[in-house]
Amino acid sequence: MNANDRLLEGRPPTPVGAHLGLATERLRRGLDWFTEAERSPSTKRLFRNLFFAWLLLHTLLLLPFAREIFAPDSLVIREPFDASSLVHWVFRLSLAPGFEGFYTVFVVVQVGLLCAALTGVTSRLVTLLIYVATLNVNAMAPSLLDGGNNLSELLLLYLVLVDTSGHHRIARTDWDRLRIAVSNAGLVLMRLQVVIVYLTAGMLKLNGELWQRGMALYYILQADAFSHPWMNEIVTRWPWVGMIGTYTTLAFQWLFPTMVWFRRTRPWILTLGVMLHLGIAFGMGLLTFGLIMCLVYVLFLEERTTARVLAWLGAVPRLEVTVRGDARRLPGLVAALARLAPADSVRLTVTADPQAPRLLVGESPALRRPSEDEPVAQGDAVPASVSGEHRWCGAAALLRLTARCRWTWPFFPLHLSLALVWYLGLGGRLFDLAFPIVAAVEDAREHSPAAVR
Amino acid sequence: MEERRDPKPTAPADEPRKGPGSLARGIGAGVAILIGVHVLMTAIYLGPPNLAKLSLQEVVAAYMEPFFRQRWHLFSPMPAFDSVKLPVRCRSASGEWTPWADPLEDLYRQHYRFRVLGHGKLVQFYHSIGSDLRESVVAAQESCRQSRAEAEGGEMPVETDGESAAQCTGRDVVPLLVSEPSVELAQRYAVRACRANGGDSVVAAQVKLLDFLPKPFSKRHDESAVWGSVMEVPLPPIEVAPAESSTASLGERAAGLLLAEAAP
Numbered sequence: 001m002n003a004n005d006r007l008l009e010g011r012p013p014t015p016v017g018a019h020l021g022l023a024t025e026r027l028r029r030g031l032d033w034f035t036e037a038e039r040s041p042s043t044k045r046l047f048r049n050l051f052f053a054w055l056l057l058h059t060l061l062l063l064p065f066a067r068e069i070f071a072p073d074s075l076v077i078r079e080p081f082d083a084s085s086l087v088h089w090v091f092r093l094s095l096a097p098g099f100e101g102f103y104t105v106f107v108v109v110q111v112g113l114l115c116a117a118l119t120g121v122t123s124r125l126v127t128l129l130i131y132v133a134t135l136n137v138n139a140m141a142p143s144l145l146d147g148g149n150n151l152s153e154l155l156l157l158y159l160v161l162v163d164t165s166g167h168h169r170i171a172r173t174d175w176d177r178l179r180i181a182v183s184n185a186g187l188v189l190m191r192l193q194v195v196i197v198y199l200t201a202g203m204l205k206l207n208g209e210l211w212q213r214g215m216a217l218y219y220i221l222q223a224d225a226f227s228h229p230w231m232n233e234i235v236t237r238w239p240w241v242g243m244i245g246t247y248t249t250l251a252f253q254w255l256f257p258t259m260v261w262f263r264r265t266r267p268w269i270l271t272l273g274v275m276l277h278l279g280i281a282f283g284m285g286l287l288t289f290g291l292i293m294c295l296v297y298v299l300f301l302e303e304r305t306t307a308r309v310l311a312w313l314g315a316v317p318r319l320e321v322t323v324r325g326d327a328r329r330l331p332g333l334v335a336a337l338a339r340l341a342p343a344d345s346v347r348l349t350v351t352a353d354p355q356a357p358r359l360l361v362g363e364s365p366a367l368r369r370p371s372e373d374e375p376v377a378q379g380d381a382v383p384a385s386v387s388g389e390h391r392w393c394g395a396a397a398l399l400r401l402t403a404r405c406r407w408t409w410p411f412f413p414l415h416l417s418l419a420l421v422w423y424l425g426l427g428g429r430l431f432d433l434a435f436p437i438v439a440a441v442e443d444a445r446e447h448s449p450a451a452v453r
Numbered sequence: 454m455e456e457r458r459d460p461k462p463t464a465p466a467d468e469p470r471k472g473p474g475s476l477a478r479g480i481g482a483g484v485a486i487l488i489g490v491h492v493l494m495t496a497i498y499l500g501p502p503n504l505a506k507l508s509l510q511e512v513v514a515a516y517m518e519p520f521f522r523q524r525w526h527l528f529s530p531m532p533a534f535d536s537v538k539l540p541v542r543c544r545s546a547s548g549e550w551t552p553w554a555d556p557l558e559d560l561y562r563q564h565y566r567f568r569v570l571g572h573g574k575l576v577q578f579y580h581s582i583g584s585d586l587r588e589s590v591v592a593a594q595e596s597c598r599q600s601r602a603e604a605e606g607g608e609m610p611v612e613t614d615g616e617s618a619a620q621c622t623g624r625d626v627v628p629l630l631v632s633e634p635s636v637e638l639a640q641r642y643a644v645r646a647c648r649a650n651g652g653d654s655v656v657a658a659q660v661k662l663l664d665f666l667p668k669p670f671s672k673r674h675d676e677s678a679v680w681g682s683v684m685e686v687p688l689p690p691i692e693v694a695p696a697e698s699s700t701a702s703l704g705e706r707a708a709g710l711l712l713a714e715a716a717p
Contacts, residue, residue: 030481031485032478033481035481065571075578075582143581150523154523174476174477174480181481184484185487192488192492196495196499197525204525208529208532209531215670219667220533220534223534223536225536225580229565236674285568285573288573
């Protein structure tokens with residue numbers, strides 16, 4: 001009998017019993033937090049998008065120097081390949097004898113996967129593939145790797161566990177609970193990892209004499225690889241700037257692991273962190289490190305905030321697409337294209353109206369994402385007519401639709417080909433040839449009352 | 454596509470939602486325990502040497518490496534504050550050496566000018582050649598001092614200054630470093646820079662390590678010196694074999710231009 005039962009029976013619990021009951025209840029709630037619902041889905045999704053964008057930026061920045069950095073004869077000491085290790089065959093394949101010459105393939109695969117993920121082709125499998133590709137690319141240039149790369153590898157691994165679809169899921173079966181628990185655990189691990197980074201760095205800094213004496217920044221900014229002539233000048237001319245910077249860094253790294261968990265203190269510590277890391281990015285020239293450290297703060301943002309940011313980012317005009325169900329091949333093609341478009345940016349209606357054009361696309365000017373409380377049913381009623389300021393029919397409409405998913409790289413050639421065909425004025429004829437109305441329906445149309453009239 | 458949007462529970466409304474049972478709690482507890490174990494392993498891995506770390510070292514290392522490897526020094530405890538340079542000079546078939554020139558000068562200039570481009574990463578890439586070489590030299594110096602102290606029957610001096618240190622200068626330890634990968638890398642760097650500059654006419658290249666330490670804080674306004682101290686370690690010249698191809702990269706071309714400018 002626990003404290004609550006005793007209370008219900010009218011007997012007051014003993015103080016120790018009450019406290020134990022409370023602790024048990026909190027433990028239960030804590031365990032249920034993992035399993036009952038997908039926590040912070042918008043945060044997970046926003047973080048995934050920003051994180052993949054950072055990974056893409058990191059590789060794109062290196063592309064102009066790819067030969068210098070990744071080629072087999074580049075000036076770098078690489079880890080020797082261990083042919084007996086499965087880990088090496090998967091995550092260090094780029095170092096395997098015979099594969100070294102194909103460094104561009106690894107880079108292209110990573111960039112391709114990231115582009116696909118950023119355009120909506122996302123799943124845990126895609127994240128896992130990105131992880132494998134990223135580790136292979138990183139293995140080719142170990143001297144480039146800094147704390148930001150170390151953190152990105154760890155976060156990528158945890159991200160494989162996370163459901164980043166942005167859907168609010170509530171567990172109904174034990175299988176759901178397991179999936180949701182794994183996803184929530186990934187989020188917790190990512191947050192804890194960020195805290196571990198600061199905790200470790202803060203503790204190590206306390207052992208450094210220059211950090212204790214407030215002069216670390218003065219000395220760091222004298223090194224030409226981690227400075228800028230202006231920064232050097234500033235800390236030499238105004239030494240107190242260096243001292244304040246040193247102690248602020250120390251205080252930040254010590255306070256972050258605590259302050260970030262409390263709602264009231266979180267905005268302050270995150271703001272300070274952003275300022276500090278932007279300083280590192282531009283002042284010290286460690287751009288990618290500074291940016292990823294700013295980016296990981298997204299993990300600590302509240303769900304309301306990240307949902308708003310996602311809504312703002314997704315505020316593109318929605319395409320309202322109406323396709324005739326009796327046009328051969330067209331409904332399937334249009335549905336596939338709509339699936340590749342960014343979420344919520346295409347509203348698809350299949351109509352049986354024989355008077356309707358085979359494909360009609362309208363662009364709705366006022367669009368927003370529904371708020372969390374707004375019910376959006378599955379397959380909700382869609383308007384029969386297409387509204388909006390801009391409308392396109394036939395080939396032009398198909399071109400408009402492929403333009404919406406143009407950044408999904410396998411479809412880029414399709415979009416280009418359609419644009420060329422449309423530009424040459426052949427769009428209408430080819431559209432008629434490719435997507436004829438099914439004959440049986442044509443016959444039905446000829447004998448319909450509308451046709452007779 | 455709107456059909457995919459699912460901001461609310463996906464199960465049909467009429468399906469009764471079961472509360473958390475013992476299995477559900479078990480799942481939650483299992484996940485929480487796994488997270489706890491992972492955090493504990495990370496704490497032991499990152500923590501200072503202690504009894505737990507000594508007794509669990511192998512288990513922890515097997516768990517953490519290579520996927521959960523963590524390097525969070527981030528300029529601590531002692532931040533890197535020296536500037537390492539690798540000037541290069543080349544000898545032509547006529548036997549004349551060009552003046553020493555830093556092939557990365559232009560790259561550094563671009564890095565200072567364009568902070569949002571990839572030059573910072575390239576600086577990091579080339580900087581590591583010099584810093585690896587410096588580490589090898591410093592380690593060899595330590596080893597040299599230790600062996601001399603042992604030979605003299607005394608204890609190794611704690612401070613790096615003084616007479617014993619003077620006996621193990623960077624130049625003294627260079628012969629010990631011939632087989633070091635960092636030396637081989639620095640020499641390849643020199644060969645490339647020379648080849649980019651003089652092509653097939655270059656017959657030898659030489660690189661030296663310059664390690665500049667900043668002026669101490671107390672002497673920051675002292676105009677008589679630019680640096681606090683400088684360590685100079687020239688590596689032996691290396692012969693340049695005829696180039697198989699002349700596909701010079703961006704960095705090499707920059708190096709070539711700089712060397713050409715510096716040449717008399």
